[in-house]
Amino acid sequence: MNSYLLQQGRSKELELFPHIIEFGSKKIQTIQFNSFPVEKTAWLRAYYVLDGRYDWIIDGMSRILYPGDLALILPEQSFGGARELLDIGAFFWIALDMNRSYLSTLESRSIQKILLLNDSPVIAGFKEGGHILQLIGRELSGQEIGFQTRINHLTDTLLILIARQLTKQNNSQRDFPRTFMKLEQELRDNLSHQWTVEEMAALVGLGTTAFTEKVKSFTGFSPISYLINIRISEAIKLLKRTDINLTDVALDTGFYSSQHFSTTFKKLTGYTPSQFRKNNTDNL
Amino acid sequence: MNQQHSDCILTIDMGTGAVRIFAFDLNGAVIGSMKGSYPTFHREPDYSEQDPEQVFITVLYVLKNLLNERIHPGGHKVIAICFSGAMHSVLPVDKKGIPLGNAITWSDNRGKREAQALKGTASGKAIYDATGTPIHPMSPLIKISWMKHHDKERFDHTARFLSLKSYIIQQLTGEHIIDYSLASATGLFNIHTFTWEQAALDHAGIGAGKLPDLVPVFYSKPRLRREYQTSLGLAPDTKIIAGASDGALATLGAGVWGEGKATITIEQSGAVRVVGNKVLKDQQQRFFNYVLTENYYVSGGPTNNGGVIFEWFAKEFGAFRKAFDLDDSMDQLILEASRIPAGSDGMLFLPYLLGERAPIWNANARGVYFGLNMQHSRQHFIRATIEGILYEIYSIGKTLEEHRAIHTLSINGSFTAYPFWAQMISDIFDKPVQVKDNSDSIGLGAFLLTATEMGIYKSLEEAARVVDIPTMYRPDKNDHEVYMRYYKVFERLSSKLLEDFEEIAGLQG
Known part of the structure; x- marks a missing residue:
């Protein structure tokens, strides 16, 4: 395997693939000092180690990588070698513009969310990912019939596999309560977002059917009912504590209109939001 | 179906992680039940908190679902609702009754230094003797005193320190109350005189006016707010009964009453309890003595490691x-x-x-x-x-047996449902063991309390006798x-x- 580097705008191999910013392969036979400074990246980068042991600084933290490991660097994160050097070994990498994938909007949004929530940038023993990178390299150099479609598929597949692996790694199926707690926090942090069951399930790494069943048996509610619970609870706090108008309360807590908010609120509590606010600020 | 048969009693248990609502007919048979859980937040290592509004909405949601799916379609009429709740929670509210942040729940340990400082002292001993609650971070006494020292602003703004159960009852009925049973787990309540204990109040730095009003477990004056009568489809005269703590009701619902019986609960944590009409006096302050009613004490010891x-x-x-x-x-x-x-x-x-x-x-x-x-x-x-x-x-x-004879055990909780565990309990204790489901026991206890209030049973003692659990395990x-x-x-x-x-x-x- 030889070292090479393809770059968008410079290498004609990438002309057909605007979403691939960089693709490279490196084999290092003597330690290269000052060749790998820590720098901020603008793209999503994935490095797969084939050989050697690397001490890299990712987003300010030192991470050790062994053959079979994949390092994931998100846009705006810093990345480089500890002591700015590259040890003996070999690795592949790709830099992607995530906004130009061929995934559906919903899936792409879920995947980006999973990547952003991830706090351990090393996927250990990720042979599948390495294999895909290898195939992408081969297709780029071979340019056989169908390579354009194939490469687009492969880059999407890589993103999907990474997202799936991260949810597995970050959400212990052994401890659903803990996983559910993390989801609860995420829902509360982004309550105004129009969550779908698919998105919630994707975050914890389950299919929608299994997810719905687990949530139902753990909480007694369907995922959407549980979400409505949180929305109403937060709305109650806003109604009691502040004088922001009802439309803003509705939108802040994820209802798509004040009408929708009012109907749901009244159905559950028996009060309209404005009656409720009046009751809790006047008397007592 | 005659009118009598369609009457039913609801029991609402706000447990440590979930609300469970049971509907009973007047003979004590379960018509239906539902549960809904709420999370416990740990924003710092020793902190355990719950969101009072989320607990309230969950209670309302489950109640509404049970009524609409089982009770109203089945032609049942709810004549009474009885409340049970987890012990030791503290929820500070302002003068409008609005919560100042989350409720601090039983497993919160932030007051461990405050507890340690009080425990060895003579006043700590006196407070334990008066209140029956061990000096421990779980106790609202310690939690409030922690707040006084470390969260002064919230402490100063607090008009009342409620329990989560008090808050839910307040939301539904407008009354700020706490029953003797739940109050007896606060470390602030004198279990001999049934009033707030002055020495404990002084230690916490509050007056009795900062606490909910004390009522007996049979207290049945509150009525549902009109809006909830309408939205839930309940009659204006639906009786609301204050009820007791989950621990006291689980003991009643397990039929443990009087001499010779003890109950063992093993959920995440666990407890061994006995019931009697005297307080257990232990020099080493190892037991709690909680009140069920004026004449009955539930005494025992809790374990963290169940x-x-x-x-x-x-x-x-x-x-x-x-x-x-x-x-x-x-x-x-x-x-x-x-x-x-x-x-x-x-x-x-x-x-x-x-x-x-x-x-x-x-x-x-x-x-x-x-x-x-x-x-x-x-x-x-x-x-x-x-x-x-x-x-x-x-x-x-074994420590309890230094004070009371125990001949049979009634065990409950999810872990005792494993026959292997039940048999091992029987073998280790060398006593016959009866098994009962815990959430069922709490619900049944609340039903028996309500039925006694309504005169169906003459006393709680008589009510406890109807709990019939066959002996299932004998010691080897x-x-x-x-x-x-x-x-x-x-x-x-x-x-x-x-x-x-x-x-x-x-x-x-």
Whole structure:
């Protein structure tokens, strides 16, 4: 395997693939000092180690990588070698513009969310990912019939596999309560977002059917009912504590209109939001 | 169907992690039940909090679903609603009744320094004797006194320190009340005079006006707010009964009443309890004495290290299958444990991973596997772990027996539902064991309380007698003797390691 580097705008191999910013392969036979400074990246980068042991600084933290490991660097994160050097070994990498994938909007949004929530940038023993990178390299150099479609598929597949692996790694199926707690926090942090069951399930790494069943048996509610619970609870706090108008309360807590908010609120509590606010600020 | 048959009683239990609502007919048969859970937040290591609005909405949601799906379509008329709640929660509210942040729940440990400082003192002893609640961070007395020192702004803004249950009742009815039973777990209530204890109030730095109004467990004056009558479809005259704490009601619902009986509950944590008309006086302050009614005390000791320890073991060391399921894993582990003889061939386990309450009351105690030799296998660890959890329960029972004779045990909670655990409890205690589901016991206890208030039973004692649970497990004498030989070592180790527990807990930071 030889070292090479393809770059968008410079290498004609990438002309057909605007979403691939960089693709490279490196084999290092003597330690290269000052060749790998820590720098901020603008793209999503994935490095797969084939050989050697690397001490890299990712987003300010030192991470050790062994053959079979994949390092994931998100846009705006810093990345480089500890002591700015590259040890003996070999690795592949790709830099992607995530906004130009061929995934559906919903899936792409879920995947980006999973990547952003991830706090351990090393996927250990990720042979599948390495294999895909290898195939992408081969297709780029071979340019056989169908390579354009194939490469687009492969880059999407890589993103999907990474997202799936991260949810597995970050959400212990052994401890659903803990996983559910993390989801609860995420829902509360982004309550105004129009969550779908698919998105919630994707975050914890389950299919929608299994997810719905687990949530139902753990909480007694369907995922959407549980979400409505949180929305109403937060709305109650806003109604009691502040004088922001009802439309803003509705939108802040994820209802798509004040009408929708009012109907749901009244159905559950028996009060309209404005009656409720009046009751809790006047008397007592 | 005649009118009498369609009357029903609802019991609402706001437990440590979920609300469970049961509907009973007037004979005590369950018409339907539903549950909904709410999370506990830990924003700092020692903090355990719940969102009062989320608890309220969950209660309302489950109540509404049960009414609309089972009660109204079945032609039942709700004539009374009785409340039960988890002990030790504190929810500060402002003068409008609006919560100032989250409720602090039973397992919150932020006041451990305050508790330690009070515990050894003469005034600590006097407060324990008066209130029946051990001086411990779980106690609202300690939580409020922590707030006074470390969260002054919230403390100063607080018009009342409610319990979560008080808050829910207030939302539904407008009344700020706490029943004697729940109050008796606050560390602020005098269990002999049934008033707030002045010395405890002084220690917490509050007046009685900062607490909810005290009412008997049978108190039935509150009525639902009109809006909830309409939205829930309940009659204006629906009786609302204050009810009691979950622990007291579980004991009543398990039929444990009077001499000779004790109840053991094993959920995540656990407890051994007895009921009597006298307070248990223990020089070493090892027991709680909570009130059920004016004449009855539920006394006993709690453990931190119940089923949660076995779940920890299953998560860390359980069989790893593709689709991991904790319950499957625990079933599998128990099957493996049953292949090892009683006593685990000499492997002992001290289960104090979470520090321990009764009977050693040492927050710095830690777990120990002891006596390992080359013959021990993975299976021995499984069995020793379960035996260790139950030796700890036994040590509470044994201390209780210094004060009360116990002839039979009524056990409940999700972990006692495993026949292997139930038999082991029977063998270790050398007593016959009856098994009852815990959430059922709390609901049934609340039903019996309500039915007594309505005159269906003459007294709680008579009500408790209708709880009929067949004896299901009888002790094996040989196994009992084996367990007792190892228990001696267990007990000795627990006290011998005192210094080392302190040191290792210090090193763990």
